[in-house]
Amino acid sequence: MAERHPWNAGTVGTVAGLAGVIGVGIGYGLAPKEIGSAVAEPVATEELVEEATPAAIPDAEMLREKRNKRGKRGKRTDRQRKRAKPSTMGVPSGPIDLSSVPGETWVTRHDPEQTWPGYTMVFYQRRVPMLIDMDGRIVHYWPDVRAVGRIRLTPQGHLVYIAPDDTIREVDWDGNLVREYKSEVEDRFPHHDLQWVPDGRIAAVYRTKSEFTDDIIFIDPSGELSWTWKSKGNLDDEISASPRDPNDLTHFNSVQVIPDNPHHRAGDARFKAGNVLISARNLSYIYMVDPDTGNVVWKYGEGLDWQHEAVLLGDDLPSAGNILLFNNRFHSEERRSEVIEINPVTNEVVWRYASEGFFSDTAGVAQKLPNGNVLITSSRGGRVFEVTAAGDVIWQWQPPYLPMRVNRYAPDYCPQLEAMGPPSTKSVVSQETRPYIDGALYDFKMSGKVQKIPVDGKKREVLTEGKVCLDVQFPGKPNLTFDLGFIVPGGDATAAMEGTITMTATPEVGEVENLYDKTITLAENGAWNRERVRVPKKLAYMKAELCVESTATDIRSRDDLRPGLVVGMPKIMSGYRTRGKDLPNARDKKTQKAEQELQQRQLEALGYIE
Incomplete structure (x- = not known):
């Protein structure tokens, strides 16, 4: 029934x-x-699917045991599992x-x-x-x-x-x-x-x-x-x-x-x-x-x-x-x-x-x-x-x-x-003379080495290792920003802390470009600070390996944060991007706790988060 x-x-x-x-x-x-560079090719014909005897499906307990053996941060090839976070809306x-x-x-x-x-x-x-x-x-x-x-x-x-x-x-x-x-x-x-x-x-x-x-x-x-x-x-x-x-x-x-x-x-x-x-x-x-x-x-x-x-x-x-x-x-x-x-x-x-x-x-x-x-x-x-x-x-x-x-x-x-009536139409000529580069091709989250941790009183997206590299394709009119700061022992803003950060871009053709190389101190830069990096115009639309190397300590989990330098996730942006400043916010800050729990539950069930 x-x-x-x-x-x-x-x-x-x-x-x-x-x-x-x-x-x-x-x-x-x-x-x-x-x-363009793509050619449609025939695909081998598949036969009509016949009804078959089902194989044994892994049961829930077996899957949980397999996941637990892998460890909390075990090896994982699917980048989205590290990237997606629950919505608070x-x-x-x-x-x-x-x-x-x-x-x-x-x-x-x-x-x-x-x-x-x-x-x-x-x-x-x-x-x-x-x-x-x-x-x-x-x-x-x-x-x-x-x-x-x-x-x-x-x-x-x-x-x-x-x-x-x-x-x-x-x-x-x-x-x-x-x-x-x-x-x-x-x-x-x-x-x-x-x-x-x-x-x-x-x-x-x-x-x-x-x-x-x-x-x-x-x-x-x-x-x-x-x-x-x-x-x-x-x-x-x-x-x-x-x-x-x-x-x-x-x-x-x-x-x-x-x-x-x-x-x-x-x-x-x-x-x-x-x-x-x-x-x-x-x-x-x-x-x-x-x-x-x-x-x-x-x-x-x-x-x-x-x-x-x-x-x-x-x-x-x-x-x-x-x-x-x-x-x-x-x-x-x-x-x-x-x-x-x-x-x-x-x-x-x-x-x-x-x-x-x-x-x-x-x-x-x-x-x-x-x-x-x-x-x-x-x-x-x-x-x-x-x-x-x-x-x-x-x-x-x-x-x-x-x-x-x-x-x-x-x-x-x-x-x-x-x-x-008929929709309004007018001609718009693109300001970008080269093909658009999709954001997923220069999103540092694709490295799988980004985690959100508390720094200076707020949750920040930071790199989890002292050296992180990612193959990117720069967009038109590229520019880059990243945050940096310190996990301060006991919240002591007077602590003597310093670290070094270098950033390089190695294009497929051409010489290595040194984008950033500085020594950072807590006294001069504070517990959290934003840096803007000049990207050479010649890197626009080019494929390159972007590497960030620092003296930051590796972050294994949010429960094991040691004092020291932390480097925020680099963000590459295009000068052709549309602006979103001062827009109405659809993300209501008054979201009830039950709603947040529901969002968390769905994402866990769908495998987006642990």
Whole structure:
């Protein structure tokens, strides 16, 4: 019997009336062609997946024992586990006013002759949903809403989203509650993705804290939990073969109930409308599941590396039936992401976008647009950009924070957008004459040797070793800052303490550049101080090894801090970056303790933190 989870309705509308086209039309398939330095290559055909006897899956106790043997700071290759920290943002104490946000300055490139005009749904500071026109002007936002991971606009003009308190909510255009859903299972929570289906159901990714795998659930319009598909028991062979992270074995990051498509109409039952397409990041596979049988009927993993957002294209887009996805290539040596389109019948990659400077090690999505362009969110790269089929960047949005999961909607997608009329458009010529370099390519957190510890009364991000080097690609107009200070014994500001710091950049071609070389004393510099480093112009856009060497003592844990010099994490910035000074703050300082604990719990369950 299905588990009952009632919807709590404010104004209960007719869910079945939704057109349900959200997440249907994304991606496209063109003939393989060269784009920049990237070439689309065929992928070996995989056979139809047959039902197999599941292998034994590692149980929770075994995984915990394995983790404990490794030690608190045992060896780990996945950089994100060291980098991600819990959010302190929860339910706001009041509405936010975005009227002063200079959104138009965040569009840094726009060719109106080639873009597909529409209204783009974005996050403000990764929490507040807002719609912008092609010029970046905010045309609508939901001041009382705080969302995490995913926001969807319905054809009625309603907003559907995952809230920070483990609730899936639907509000109308004005922010009034229409309905909400919260699992009655205490430690089960939604994460990453949800999708409305034309018949009024909702599909969502869920995780139970006590488990290390993910589930897909369907909730019908009446609130009945109508279907659950568990990766445990269905993907055991893949999980057992390579348990990359014992806390997070599957890491589902997208779900789609696929629409009707040419493959099914041609007789291929694997792609019948209603089947479920899932992206499992930590398995580097995407799966097609038949909800009638629960069987995996198709899978693909050739060349995938921590991919995101697999979507089968609907009939409303070119090359319907192909699958578009964002392939992060997290573990790649050259650190270059790609957006690929796959013909799922032949398993061939029929289109690929990749370019120097494009890299988002985690997160990221891609959306196919009706004119054949693709809208790409490079979350860790710090930008959203639209490319043509030939790979030309024709629109770019660079907010002063990391963007996430952006979608563009047609001007007549819902009545409220249609009432606004066509979006405003104006040409914007980029000030940057060379290709944009994504921020993940010069983020020192990628070294895996950064930790937050208390210094001078505040938590600071510092380097954990006396010598830390990182291969970077400098952006245009590069500049660099870093902090330095001392852990003072007993808080004695008069203590005689000193240390030395040197910083060098060794480019692939050319001589070593000495960027910084100083002796630091507590008496002259204080317990915490910021330094600005001049980066030679000739290093712009160049690849180099950046090394920081100091007399700082190694930091093994936050519980074992010895007095001495500490060096803050270097921060490389581009002179072309957009400014974010004096912006409204979506991160409410009055977040309740319970909300912080909930955020901590989710991140622990998803394997982001210990």
